[in-house]
Amino acid sequence: MTHQTERIDMQRLPRHIAIIMDGNGRWARSRGNRRTDGHIVGVESVRAVIEAASELGIGYLTLYAFSTENWNRPREEVDMLLNLIVSVLANETEGMKRNNVRLRMIGDIDRLTPEARASLENSMAETSGGTGLQVNLAISYSSRWEITEAMKKLAQLAAEGKIKPEDITEETISSHLTTASIPDPDILIRTGGEQRVSNYLLWQIAYSELYFTDIYWPDFRKEALEQAIIDYQSRERRFGLTSDQIKTAKK
Ligand code: IPE
Ligand code: IPE
Ligand code: MG
Numbered sequence: 001m002t003h004q005t006e007r008i009d010m011q012r013l014p015r016h017i018a019i020i021m022d023g024n025g026r027w028a029r030s031r032g033n034r035r036t037d038g039h040i041v042g043v044e045s046v047r048a049v050i051e052a053a054s055e056l057g058i059g060y061l062t063l064y065a066f067s068t069e070n071w072n073r074p075r076e077e078v079d080m081l082l083n084l085i086v087s088v089l090a091n092e093t094e095g096m097k098r099n100n101v102r103l104r105m106i107g108d109i110d111r112l113t114p115e116a117r118a119s120l121e122n123s124m125a126e127t128s129g130g131t132g133l134q135v136n137l138a139i140s141y142s143s144r145w146e147i148t149e150a151m152k153k154l155a156q157l158a159a160e161g162k163i164k165p166e167d168i169t170e171e172t173i174s175s176h177l178t179t180a181s182i183p184d185p186d187i188l189i190r191t192g193g194e195q196r197v198s199n200y201l202l203w204q205i206a207y208s209e210l211y212f213t214d215i216y217w218p219d220f221r222k223e224a225l226e227q228a229i230i231d232y233q234s235r236e237r238r239f240g241l242t243s244d245q246i247k248t249a250k251k
Contacts, residue, residue, distance in 0.1 A: 004226050008056070009233050014186035016060040017053060017225075018208070020200055021045070023192025023216030030216075036080050041218035043088050052222040054099055054133040056229075060182055061135050064200050068108070068142035085139060086116045093123045102130035106178035107141030136182065143202035150176035179204055187232045191217045191224075209235050 024038030031037075046063065053061045065085055071078060089103070096103055103124050109117050120139075153176050157163045163172075174180065185201065185208045193214040197205070211228050213220070238246055 004223060004230070007230050008226060010057070012233055013056060013058060014229065014232055015058070016062065016183050016185045016187075017058055017229075018062040018064075018185035018188045018201055018205070019049070020064045020188070020190040020192075020198060021217040021220075022190060022194060022198075024218060026192065027216035027218045035077065038216070038218055039081055039084055043084065045217055045220050046088075047092075048221040049225050050096075050101065050133065050135055051099075052225050054101060058133060060185075061133060062106070062138060062179075062182070062185065062201070063135065064138045064141070064198075066107070066139045066141070067199060068140060068145050069199065071111070071140070082112060082116060082139075085137075086112075086119050089123045089137075090119050093126050096123075096127050096135075097130065100130045100132035101127060102132070102134045103127045104134060104136045105139055106136050106146075107139040108145060109139060111140045134182070136179070138200070141178070142199040144199055146178050147203060173203070177203060184208065186237075187211055187228065189213070189225075189228050191215050191220045207237065207239055209237065 021042060024042045025035035026038070027041070028035050028038035049063075050061065066081060070081070073081075093103075105120055105124060109120060112120070150173060154163070154168060154172065158165060158168075179201070184204045184206070187210075188197075188201070188205050188208045189211045190196075191213055193212070193216075195212050201208075209232050211231055213224065213228070215224055236243060236246060
């Protein structure tokens, strides 16, 4: 246990951490290497963060690995990234099982090749019994895609007479998103220095604490995650209430 780990209040851990893993390309370019080298080293960060979150007892970790918009990158980079994701997951499936990690995908994985999809589905099925950390990997994901899909499903149910417009509540909308049954993120971390959300979990982060760091993803490891959690714990989440109301409710 590091000195820093001791500063974390284990009673007030975030239940769900979402991360936009950004900065792989710039990390590699700053070393004079190809962008893809950043993605390869970034895998080590994914491993380290999953391990650290798992050890701390975090419930859910949702990682943005490939966005809907990322399909528009050069073909070689898209192929390299997706192949990397699929092969790493296949190799890590046993390890995840051993560590009681449950893997889920959120995103339009129908856009992947049948082989890639089958491999991801196998990793999910193999780890489905895990009772520890749930890792949600966002692949071919964007929030507007997911909200559009949810709206289509609800419109279909209404057209079939199965629901009435007034039956649509925040809960029914939430339950038609890819994150149905997953609590909203308590904290959203973005590495790589940009301060934007890039079409990630727009509905779900309504009350998440936002944490931006200049650290490029390949350099983001256990200590950086702990730092983000410590920062999160210093904040007062008010959910629209006053500070006095929050303090009274805590007593
Ligand atoms: C994040 O790093 C990984 C993905 C978006 C897939 P980038 O590849 O976006 O790296 P930068 O932001 O260009 O440095
Ligand atoms: C967001 O990063 C998507 C992922 C980390 C997978 P991008 O690098 O694609 O975001 P922008 O283009 O800087 O907004
Ligand atoms: Mg980027």
